[in-house]
Amino acid sequence: MAVTIVDFDDLPARVRTAIEDETGPILKTETVSAGLNSALSARAHTAAGIVFLKGLRTDHRWVWTQQREADINPYVTPLAPRLLFHFVAEGWDVLGFEAIDGxxxxxxxxxxxxxxxxxxxxxxxxxxxxxxxxxxxxxxxxxxxxxxxxxxxxxxxxxxxxxxxxxxxxxxxxxxxxxxxxxxxxxxxxxxxxxxxxxxxxxxxxxxxxxxxxxxxxxxxxxxxxxxxxxxxxxxxxxxxxxxxxxxxxxxxxxxxxxxxxxxxxxxxxxxxxxx
Known part of the structure; x- marks a missing residue:
């Protein structure tokens, strides 16, 4: 099952709202096209800083990798970016990480x-x-x-x-x-x-x-x-x-x-x- 990239604005309204409940109001987003495994891959700019968003539809065969990332994160930071939030809503599984400049x-x-x-x-x-x-x-x-x-x-x-x-x-x-x-x-x-x-x-x-x-x-x-x-x-x-x-x-x-x-x-x- 191929991964179709979506922009933040194309997410269901309730998913966007759930993300902003975690991040605060989002001023702008940048879709990141380099990834191969995520439908949502974007940098969200807020007044407090930048959050990296990563998501898959819950019916995708790789959606289990979202939970794997959430589970492993406490054991691999700071080698990995810190996980800020994880939720499932409106058919989407979404992770939010600290953004890394590099x-x-x-x-x-x-x-x-x-x-x-x-x-x-x-x-x-x-x-x-x-x-x-x-x-x-x-x-x-x-x-x-x-x-x-x-x-x-x-x-x-x-x-x-x-x-x-x-x-x-x-x-x-x-x-x-x-x-x-x-x-x-x-x-x-x-x-x-x-x-x-x-x-x-x-x-x-x-x-x-x-x-x-x-x-x-x-x-x-x-x-x-x-x-x-x-x-x-x-x-x-x-x-x-x-x-x-x-x-x-x-x-x-x-x-x-x-x-x-x-x-x-x-x-x-x-x-x-x-x-x-």
Missing amino acids: HHADYSPGSPDLPKVIEAMRRLGETRCPDIELRQADQRLAGYVDNPPEAELFKGNALLHTDWNNHNVLITNDGARLVDWGWATRGAAWLDPAHWIIWLIAAGHTPADAESQAAALPTWGTAPPPAVDAFARASNSLWTEIAGSEPDRWSGRMMNASTQWLRHRMSESGSRRQNP
């Missing part, structure tokens, strides 16, 4: 943003996974592994963000802040760096250089090579499915990046077998 992370080779992203990922790796309902990494990837037992390699007790689209990483003067926690997952600690590698390749890194960036993270050092190989295969299957027979620019880029990484892992795996 730019989307630049993942390209040599970018000064990369150390800040690494530091944010390191901090996340040190965050205890809360005892709340979360998706399980092995279950999320079970449909994409070559052999069912391989999914067991992704099990763990670490808190993972998993969606390292650079639009979900905001760079501020103080570092990187992570947004869009709807797909937060429990799994092996090395999986977030592994997810990030594919985005780095899509941004222009070679697979070897992308892995060297991930190597700055202690959690990456815990990754067994066969498990990483299995993840690369599963990720390539996932992105190939997302791209479909007529990939758009975004999905095609991610599919190609995952293919590059898989080929690199296959080459490295062959070298390991020849030189045990």
